Amino acid sequence: MTTAILLGGGGARAAYQAGALRAIARIHGRDGPLPFPVVCGTSAGAINAAALAIHADDFRCGVSRLVRWWRNVRVSEIYRTDFASLSRHSAQFLASIISGTRPPPGVAALLDNTPLAELLARGFDFSRVARQIDRGHLRALSINATSYTTGHAVSFFQGAPTVSPWRRTRRRGEPAALTPEHLLASAAIPFLFPAARVGDDYFMDGSVRQIAPLSPPLNLGARRILVLAIGQFNGQRPPPRHEPAEYPSFAQAAGHALSTIFLDNLAADVERMMLVNRLLDLVAPDNLADNRIAHVDALVLAPSRDLGAVAMEHAERLPSAVRTLMRALGSTEGTGANLTSYLLFDRAYCRALLALGYADTMARHAEVQAFLAGAAHATPLLPANFG
Secondary structure, eight states, X not given: OOEEEEEOOOGGGGHHHHHHHHHHHHHHOOOSSOSOSEEEEETHHHHHHHHHHHTTTOHHHHHHHHHHHHHHOOGGGTSOOSXXXXXXXXXXXXXXXXXXXXXXXXXXXXXXXXXXXXXXXXXXXXXXXXHHHHTTSXXXXXXXXXXXXXXXXXXXXXXXXXXXXXXXXXXXXXEOOOOHHHHHHHXXXXXXXXXXEETTEEEEETTTTOSOTTHHHHHTTOXXXXXXXXXXXXXXXXXXXXXXXXXXXXXXXXXXXXXXIIIIHHHHHHHHHHHHHHHHHTSOGGGGTTOSSOOOEEEEEOOSSOHHHHHHTTGGGSOHHHHHHHHHHTTTSGGGHHHHHHHOOOHHHHHHHHHHHHHHHHTTHHHHHHHHTTOSSOOOOOOTTOO
């Protein structure tokens, strides 16, 4: 039965996934190919997915390179942080909103992510994906993006000849020879990063209209899915307040919007999958012989801590110009910290997330080991009051 790994989006939070993958490699305990023939990623999770797929012949090597990348990442390698560039870019963006005019190409966002485009072009050899597929180490790599023109969620995939395109309501799977441009499109968070062009269309972050995050791995033939999430499924639990709440800042609104984009749809889709599994358990096996619907085993790994709170422990490490902008937007306390957590591509913060991802996954050693060994009916991590 084909197993997939699904890596959701979340900006700098995706460092958590690399830590979890390091633990999975240790639990797996064997040299050799990637144990997940289907790899699906969105936003920064797509960067992690591409690294795994490119090194599908050597799982440990792929994870090691990914961990090294996150351990040494710098904010300036993702977006421009000098005061002149940041102020000019932000001013042009805000001026276009106020005046109602169309901004120059690449300026319809607060931040200039040209450094990320250069980093992806240098660091990812996508020619290896085809070789990994030809050698049987990889069935498919899928990178999700959202079309600005149609609003459809598009899963660009490169896979074996037996993998077919699909079309569902407002989403589709489209075969492609994947490139760094697909990664840039998948990670183009609206309002924060500019739209990215792929072919004749412009795309934004793949999480935006991804109403069924489990759809790509299922359509690529997986019936077992390991999900690496980047947020707590039971939400944030702030300490009790004794004063009236203040009016929400821009950062609080943006933080909640990003959490909705990156986490809520995934939680809802896992919940639906669990309900379908329960219904299928009540159906006689003979009635499922046509394989149009099947039980899906899944294991969801998610942070044990609020990553926004972790970000606040390292927020002072942001470049001064970015820190000033974050403070102006209200990204210094409460749920406003979520915005900082997505943009804090700092090695200290990312190393903290690497350590947390590793520790959280090792704490579930037995579950992960059983899943990797093919155990059925793995239980996803969901809120305690579910069901």
